[in-house]
Amino acid sequence: MGDQAEFVAMARRLGDRVRRFRARRGMSRKDLSQHAGISERYLAQLEGGQANVSYNILWLLAQAMDLPITELIEAEAEDQNPDLILARKFLDTLTPDQQSEAYVLLRQSFKRGIKLSRRVALVGLRGAGKTTLGEKLAERYGVPFVRVTSVIEQIAGMDMTEILLSMGQKGYRKLEYSALDATIESHASLVLESGGSLVSESQTYDLLLQSCFTVWVQATPEEHMHRVMGQGDLRPIEGQGQAAMEDLKSILEARRHLYGRADAVLNTSGKTVEQSLEELSRLTAPHLGL
Numbered sequence: 001m002g003d004q005a006e007f008v009a010m011a012r013r014l015g016d017r018v019r020r021f022r023a024r025r026g027m028s029r030k031d032l033s034q035h036a037g038i039s040e041r042y043l044a045q046l047e048g049g050q051a052n053v054s055y056n057i058l059w060l061l062a063q064a065m066d067l068p069i070t071e072l073i074e075a076e077a078e079d080q081n082p083d084l085i086l087a088r089k090f091l092d093t094l095t096p097d098q099q100s101e102a103y104v105l106l107r108q109s110f111k112r113g114i115k116l117s118r119r120v121a122l123v124g125l126r127g128a129g130k131t132t133l134g135e136k137l138a139e140r141y142g143v144p145f146v147r148v149t150s151v152i153e154q155i156a157g158m159d160m161t162e163i164l165l166s167m168g169q170k171g172y173r174k175l176e177y178s179a180l181d182a183t184i185e186s187h188a189s190l191v192l193e194s195g196g197s198l199v200s201e202s203q204t205y206d207l208l209l210q211s212c213f214t215v216w217v218q219a220t221p222e223e224h225m226h227r228v229m230g231q232g233d234l235r236p237i238e239g240q241g242q243a244a245m246e247d248l249k250s251i252l253e254a255r256r257h258l259y260g261r262a263d264a265v266l267n268t269s270g271k272t273v274e275q276s277l278e279e280l281s282r283l284t285a286p287h288l289g290l
């Protein structure tokens with residue numbers, strides 16, 4: 001590949017990474033451009049792979065999404081543990097299915113304390129049914145139902161919009177970790193509802209995966225949209241009509257491999273609440289049952 005073609009390909013990959021990280025975070029283009037202090041138009045060009053990006057811009061974007069800048073660039077750190085480099089090379093030789101299997105095996109080998117607790121956590125995109133099913137499941141097994149977002153709001157003494165405005169992503173993510181940590185510490189039994197974007201913060205998601213039996217509550221994009229529309233506020237989905245549908249699909253795609261790390265999957269598509277509850281109850285009985 002000539003130098004120019006290589007540069008174009010790299011700019012495209014960079015744009016793609018920025019767009020995916022933004023979607024995982026649930027930030028709109030407007031949010032990110034405001035937090036980073038760059039224009040929405042430039043951000044659109046960058047995401048489309050059409051910008052010659054400076055290090056300064058990358059730094060501003062990384063700060064605004066509370067990511068290490070190395071997540072946005074492709075450089076390989078030189079001072080990594082050699083075993084880690086070998087492990088990555090080995091994982092690279094596997095098929096995507098084998099990579100997922102390897103990840104589950106690794107996580108199970110390092111999982112702590114889950115067998116001693118009765119904790120179930122529900123993850124998934126807006127409108128999946130986490131609150132509807134979580135409340136009923138908790139009632140059935142006689143354990144508390146806790147929404148991480150409510151704990152965050154309680155700790156901060158503000159609602160979500162105010163928290164994001166006054167503390168930004170970084171402050172919000174710190175609060176989210178503390179809220180989860182405190183909830184886990186104080187509950188050996190519970191059904192927990194995770195906010196849709198918690199999975200994008202690796203340290204927080206790892207804590208959730210290590211301390212709870214996790215279920216990805218799924219639906220088709222059409223059903224997510226239909227259910228979210230019924231709730232009034234579309235966040236984090238942007239746009240209207242077909243554009244909103246495309247945005248929802250791209251958020252789901254950007255988070256698929258993260259939600260996919262959950263221990264089990266519950267597909268609620270085409271099912272009634274009662275049918276989904278029965279299925280969820282069976283899935284979680286080994287963890288919540290006495």
Ligand SMILES: Nc1ncnc2c1ncn2[C@@H]1O[C@H](COP(=O)(O)OP(=O)(O)OP(=O)(O)O)[C@@H](O)[C@H]1O
Pocket residue numbers: 124125126127128129130131132133195196227230268269270271272273274276
């Ligand atoms: N099979 C089903 N399982 C769960 N909910 C369903 C099902 N079919 C329809 N619904 C409806 O979908 C909606 C799900 O909304 P709910 O608030 O529970 O989702 P959520 O995952 O908690 O979303 P959010 O991320 O916004 O908190 C409810 O109105 C519920 O009645």
Ligand SMILES: O=C(O)C1=C[C@@H](O)[C@@H](O)[C@H](O)C1
Pocket residue numbers: 024025026027125126149194195196197235236
């Ligand atoms: O999926 C998401 O990105 C979000 C889901 C909601 O629970 C809120 O946490 C917020 O609106 C972001």
Ligand SMILES: [Mg+2]
Pocket residue numbers: 130131132193
């Ligand atoms: Mg909910």
